[in-house]
Amino acid sequence: MSLAHKGRRITLLGLVLLAGVYVRALAFTPLERFQGPAQKIFYLHVPAAWSAMLAMGLVGLCSILYLIVKDLRFDRFAAASAEVGTAFSLVMLTTGPIWAKPIWGTWWTWDARLTLTLFLFFLFIGYLLLRGAVVEPGLRARYSAVLGICGLVLLPFIHLSVYLFRTLHPQPIVLKPSSPSLPGSMLVTLLVSFAVFTLLYVGFVTQRYALALQREAQGREHA
Amino acid sequence: MADLLRQAWTVARKDLLLEFRTRTALVSALVFSALVLTMFNFGRDPTAVATIDLAPTILWVTFTFAAMLALNRAFQLELENQALEGLLVSPLSRTSLYWGKLLANLVFVALVEAVGLPLFVLFFDVPVGRVLLPLVGVIALATIGFVAVGTLFSALVIRTRFAELLLVVLLLPFLVPPLIGAVQVTARLLGGRPLSEAAGWFRLLAAYDIGFVSLATLLFPFTVDE
Numbered sequence: 001m002s003l004a005h006k007g008r009r010i011t012l013l014g015l016v017l018l019a020g021v022y023v024r025a026l027a028f029t030p031l032e033r034f035q036g037p038a039q040k041i042f043y044l045h046v047p048a049a050w051s052a053m054l055a056m057g058l059v060g061l062c063s064i065l066y067l068i069v070k071d072l073r074f075d076r077f078a079a080a081s082a083e084v085g086t087a088f089s090l091v092m093l094t095t096g097p098i099w100a101k102p103i104w105g106t107w108w109t110w111d112a113r114l115t116l117t118l119f120l121f122f123l124f125i126g127y128l129l130l131r132g133a134v135v136e137p138g139l140r141a142r143y144s145a146v147l148g149i150c151g152l153v154l155l156p157f158i159h160l161s162v163y164l165f166r167t168l169h170p171q172p173i174v175l176k177p178s179s180p181s182l183p184g185s186m187l188v189t190l191l192v193s194f195a196v197f198t199l200l201y202v203g204f205v206t207q208r209y210a211l212a213l214q215r216e217a218q219g220r221e222h223a
Numbered sequence: 224m225a226d227l228l229r230q231a232w233t234v235a236r237k238d239l240l241l242e243f244r245t246r247t248a249l250v251s252a253l254v255f256s257a258l259v260l261t262m263f264n265f266g267r268d269p270t271a272v273a274t275i276d277l278a279p280t281i282l283w284v285t286f287t288f289a290a291m292l293a294l295n296r297a298f299q300l301e302l303e304n305q306a307l308e309g310l311l312v313s314p315l316s317r318t319s320l321y322w323g324k325l326l327a328n329l330v331f332v333a334l335v336e337a338v339g340l341p342l343f344v345l346f347f348d349v350p351v352g353r354v355l356l357p358l359v360g361v362i363a364l365a366t367i368g369f370v371a372v373g374t375l376f377s378a379l380v381i382r383t384r385f386a387e388l389l390l391v392v393l394l395l396p397f398l399v400p401p402l403i404g405a406v407q408v409t410a411r412l413l414g415g416r417p418l419s420e421a422a423g424w425f426r427l428l429a430a431y432d433i434g435f436v437s438l439a440t441l442l443f444p445f446t447v448d449e
Contacts, residue, residue, distance in 0.1 A: 067445055119396050126393045133383035143379050146442045147393065150372065153438055157400040157431055164423060165403055 003213065007206030014200035021193045029189045041099045043189050047197035048091040049117060054201060055085025056120055059127065060152030063145035075141035078148055079131060080208035084201060086124040092117055112163040119158050123151040137216075227319050234315065234323025239330055241300060248296045249334065256289040256339040260346050274347045279409040282343050283365075286405075287398055289335045290366065291391055294373035297328050298381040307381075311447060321374065321443040325436075328370045336362055354412040357421075361408040364428040368401035368435060375439040378446040397435075404428045 001009075025043040032039035062078035065071070096114065097107040108114065127147055134140040182190065242249055263281045301307035310320060340362070344351055351358055376394050380386045405428065408421040 067442075119399065122396045126396065129389060129392060130379070130383070133380070133385060133389055139382070142445050143383075146375070146379060146445050149442060150375070150397065150435075150438065153434060154397055154400070157427075157434070158396075161400040161403040161427060164427065165407065 002210065004207060004210035007203055007208075007210055009203075010199060010206060011203030014196055014203045017192075017196045017199065021189070021196050024192065025189050029185055030183070032186075035103055038099055038102045041095050043193045045092060045095040045099060046190065047193040048088050048095065050194055051197045051201045052085050052088040052092055052117070052120060054198070055081045055088060055205075056123070056152065056155070059085065059148045063148030063152075066141060066145045067149075072137070072141060075145065076209055076212045077205070078144065079212060080205045082124050082127045082131075082148075083208055084204040086121070086128065087204070088197075088201070089117060089121040089124060093121060110162065110165075112159055112165075115162040116155060116159045120155065123154070127151065227316065227322070230315050230319035231322035231326060234310070234320055235326035235330070238297075238300070238324065238327035242327075242331065248293070249331065252289055252292050252331070252335045253338050255292055256285050256335055257342055259285045259288055260339070260342055264346060275349065275413060278343075278347055278349045278413055279406045281347065282340075282409060283402055283406050285339060285343070286336055286362070286366070287369065287402060289339065290332045290369045290373065290398075291394060293331045293335060294328060294370065294377045294394070295387050295390055297324055297374055297377040299377075299386075302381060307447065317444040317447065318440055320447070321378075321440055324378075325370060325374045325439075328374050329366065332366055332370055333363075336366065349413060351413070353415075357418055358409065358412055361405055361412070361421075361425070361428065364425070364432060365401040365405035367432045368428065369398055371432065371436045371439050372397045375443055375446065378443065400431050401428060404431070 021043060025040050029040075029043075031037065058081045059078045062074040062081065066074040066078065096117075100109070101107050127144060130147055131140055131144050134143055260281065263277070263285070267277060298307065301310065315323075340351075340358075343349065373390075373394055376390055376397075380389045380393065383389055404424045408424045408428075411421045412418075
């Protein structure tokens with residue numbers, strides 16, 4: 001079975017299971033007492049954020065590995081991961097405000113975590129733009145690895161600085177839902193959703209990786 | 224180490240010499256920051272917002288933009304006649320090449336800031352006399368952070384299309400932590416708060432500088448080697 005085929009199978013399985021998560025979250029998980037139905041988006045938003053973070057972490061890790069061993073497989077993986085990460089961060093950045101408006105009363109606040117995720121998205125975009133701007137594959141791999149590593153180091157700094165910024169200026173609205181000890185059934189839904197989103201990440205990245213291989217082969221044929 | 228610094232100084236001296244002979248970039252950057260300062264004056268409602276409330280923002284947005292403008296030229300001038308290749312085959316170590324570029328950029332941006340700060344005081348009548356020393360300190364710390372990442376990235380984008388635009392897009396997220404720190408410290412200094420209140424921000428700025436100067440030194444060879 002080819003890699004692209006495998007990726008499609010994993011993605012398909014992930015999508016079917018995602019439908020299962022919807023059903024479980026909407027029909028078989030109790031309503032949160034204070035937030036009501038709005039809280040349901042949590043089962044998408046948090047796992048999407050997890051996948052986006054995972055994607056960035058692996059972009060950084062593959063970047064380091066690429067610079068050490070100069071194996072193009074790491075570069076291909078980092079590129080695939082960045083593209084998939086962009087998609088997941090978009091899911092995170094759109095579901096977040098939809099929830100925030102009814103609960104916090106505002107679409108957006110400059111809370112540490114929100115700012116961090118916004119910059120995660122900017123980093124992904126910058127990374128992909130840089131890749132698009134460099135034509136030569138070896139150079140592209142090296143340049144994007146340098147940026148990937150810098151991005152990974154930047155994120156804790158952004159989190160820390162925005163966190164300090166906020167704590168020094170308390171806001172009237174409750175910025176973070178106090179980390180609730182989730183009731184069992186909600187926790188199960190969340191964990192299942194985490195697993196499904198991770199599976200989707202694997203499926204997407206596998207397909208994207210296979211696509212990169214195909215493109216490279218095509219490039220060699222034309223050359 | 225002494226060798227490294229001497230080589231770095233040679234590179235920096237070369238860049239600065241070129242700069243002072245033509246002066247185009249320097250004069251443009253100076254005029255640019257003066258213009259941004261005047262734009263800020265008209266970009267606000269003076270009856271609604273007191274100058275002192277807006278002062279840190281004005282100062283730091285101006286300095287951020289001026290620094291980015293300056294960084295674009297760091298490797299641009301090495302593109303002509305394959306000057307960069309010449310530098311790479313010379314017996315310079317990669318580290319001293321990076322540090323030399325960093326140093327030249329620092330001097331360049333510092334010159335722009337040295338003119339920008341008095342202009343800022345003049346235009347907006349901000350009392351900086353009492354806090355001049357810590358203010359210069361925070362400007363130095365933030366500038367080192369800006370320039371450390373900026374020098375690395377200007378080497379990254381140099382051989383790409385739309386280099387100027389790409390540099391801005393890649394660099395701005397990296398300027399956010401030093402910008403936040405610098406604005407916070409400046410606001411406290413101008414507000415007459417005790418220096419100890421800003422200690423945490425100074426530490427953050429210093430940590431950022433140390434972190435990114437080391438990281439960029441480590442990563443720079445990968446951006447220039449063939």
